[in-house]
Amino acid sequence: MSSVLNVDTIKGKINKNIYGHFSEHLGRCIYEGIWVGEDSPIPNTNGIRNDVVEALKQIRVPVLRWPGGCFADEYHWKDGIGPRENRKRMINTHWGGVVENNHFGTHEFMELCAQIGCEPYINGNVGSGTVQEMSEWVEYLTFGGVSPMAELREENGREQPWSVTYFGVGNENWGCGGNMRPEYYADLYRQYQTYVRNYGDNRIHRIACGPNSDDYNWMDVLMREAARYMDSITLHYYTVPGTWGNKGPATGFSREEWFTTLEKALFMDELITKHSTIMDKYDPDQRIGLIVDEWGTWYDVEPGTNPGFLYQQNSLRDALVAGLTLNIFHKHCNRVRMANIAQTINVLQAVILTEGEKIALTPTYHVFDMYKVHQDAELLDLNLESGTYSAFGRSIPEVTGTASRDAEGKIHISLCNLNDESASTVTIDLRGISAASLTVTGTTLTSEELDAHNTFEQPDRIAPKPFDAFKTDGTHLVVELPSKSVTVLELV
Numbered sequence: 001m002s003s004v005l006n007v008d009t010i011k012g013k014i015n016k017n018i019y020g021h022f023s024e025h026l027g028r029c030i031y032e033g034i035w036v037g038e039d040s041p042i043p044n045t046n047g048i049r050n051d052v053v054e055a056l057k058q059i060r061v062p063v064l065r066w067p068g069g070c071f072a073d074e075y076h077w078k079d080g081i082g083p084r085e086n087r088k089r090m091i092n093t094h095w096g097g098v099v100e101n102n103h104f105g106t107h108e109f110m111e112l113c114a115q116i117g118c119e120p121y122i123n124g125n126v127g128s129g130t131v132q133e134m135s136e137w138v139e140y141l142t143f144g145g146v147s148p149m150a151e152l153r154e155e156n157g158r159e160q161p162w163s164v165t166y167f168g169v170g171n172e173n174w175g176c177g178g179n180m181r182p183e184y185y186a187d188l189y190r191q192y193q194t195y196v197r198n199y200g201d202n203r204i205h206r207i208a209c210g211p212n213s214d215d216y217n218w219m220d221v222l223m224r225e226a227a228r229y230m231d232s233i234t235l236h237y238y239t240v241p242g243t244w245g246n247k248g249p250a251t252g253f254s255r256e257e258w259f260t261t262l263e264k265a266l267f268m269d270e271l272i273t274k275h276s277t278i279m280d281k282y283d284p285d286q287r288i289g290l291i292v293d294e295w296g297t298w299y300d301v302e303p304g305t306n307p308g309f310l311y312q313q314n315s316l317r318d319a320l321v322a323g324l325t326l327n328i329f330h331k332h333c334n335r336v337r338m339a340n341i342a343q344t345i346n347v348l349q350a351v352i353l354t355e356g357e358k359i360a361l362t363p364t365y366h367v368f369d370m371y372k373v374h375q376d377a378e379l380l381d382l383n384l385e386s387g388t389y390s391a392f393g394r395s396i397p398e399v400t401g402t403a404s405r406d407a408e409g410k411i412h413i414s415l416c417n418l419n420d421e422s423a424s425t426v427t428i429d430l431r432g433i434s435a436a437s438l439t440v441t442g443t444t445l446t447s448e449e450l451d452a453h454n455t456f457e458q459p460d461r462i463a464p465k466p467f468d469a470f471k472t473d474g475t476h477l478v479v480e481l482p483s484k485s486v487t488v489l490e491l492v
């Protein structure tokens with residue numbers, strides 16, 4: 001079986017925002033994971049952990065979504081400004097019933113984005129907030145003239161407005177964001193977004209709440225009723241190996257759970273294809289972006305942890321989910337312009353885990369690091385032919401892959417071998433370049449165990465390694481992918 005890479009055919013541009021992240025006031029994501037406070041013995045800058053910021057800079061996080069999630073539709077932003085000791089304390093009713101002291105608010109989030117060097121994506125409250133509240137938040141953030149909110153911002157120590165592009169008008173309004181019908185939310189969206197204003201040079205990219213998974217009716221109604229008022233619409237899809245009541249463990253899972261998880265993660269391709277078809281009906285010129293602003297694996301929490309904190313380990317299986325999902329986003333890059341993995345630290349498919357001052361980078365982190373070469377690169381035409389991976393009476397593709405060319409002309413090919421038992425040989429017929437004149441290097445992430453993972457005691461148990469199991473002849477690149485591996489090749 002021969003695959004073809006045609007470097008003369010450019011299929012689109014992979015928006016770097018596909019590598020975005022999501023951080024909610026949930027469990028130990030914000031508090032402990034990011035915010036430790038200025039007086040903490042954990043090294044920090046203005047209360048934000050230095051080790052975490054360094055790690056996030058390394059993977060070039062382009063955009064960060066905050067404050068939720070379900071928390072967004074209960075969040076009243078004025079509770080999170082002003083002197084910290086005066087900020088309201090409240091119960092985080094969605095997530096674990098713990099006290100939220102609002103020490104991390106608008107100023108702290110914008111400081112975090114500045115330290116990481118990423119763009120903020122702020123999610124406003126439709127479910128329990130008013131139009132005025134949302135409108136004033138945008139004024140507080142972005143208005144540079146004389147106004148009550150600009151004055152309030154100045155009183156709180158920030159004279160200049162910030163630049164904010166991405167603004168979400170509600171989250172999961174079909175569920176935790178108000179249990180609305182699509183017709184009702186579409187009308188509310190039209191109303192709320194009217195008052196999300198552009199001040200000065202700041203231009204807001206308005207984001208509507210899109211469907212849950214395969215709720216194609218929600219997408220159809222939103223596009224029919226509100227397309228002209230939005231710049232993007234969201235999609236949420238989580239990979240749950242079992243059922244919502246019994247999702248399965250993050251480690252110590254069976255071979256069948258491995259297979260099922262990857263099979264379910266691959267469903268993202270069908271979802272995006274079908275939602276894009278609906279979007280095409282109302283937006284044939286593809287003006288509107290699809291933003292997958294919540295995706296990732298969702299397992300049972302680690303034994304002994306607060307069930308409302310959604311803390312789970314992260315293994316080689318998650319690396320494969322990340323690799324294959326990012327390949328799917330690349331493939332759909334003309335419609336998918338942003339994605340935000342849930343969630344950055346200590347929650348669901350996290351890239352970083354922390355415990356006190358200790359930190360561990362997860363296999364998912366390593367995939368984001370290996371794949372960052374695709375950010376803002378041109379998607380090339382890779383027609384990948386691989387065998388099927390058959391087990392338990394079911395079949396999925398054995399290998400998924402995409403290729404891109406960056407601004408310096410380097411070509412990168414990311415390949416995931418989903419098969420947990422066999423290596424896979426991929427033969428790529430190179431069109432438009434001579435294999436003989438190429439220098440090829442590679443990196444791979446794999447391990448003996450399906451659930452190989454990093455702990456605070458063994459933080460480098462699974463990490464990327466140099467890879468050289470490939471050869472070239474005049475026209476072909478032949479790659480021997482290890483079983484259960486994520487590999488990135490560079491062709492110069």
Ligand code: AHR
Nearest residue numbers: 068069070071171172342
């Ligand atoms: O990421 C955890 C939760 O999942 C989010 O708060 C919510 O939007 C989704 O249901």
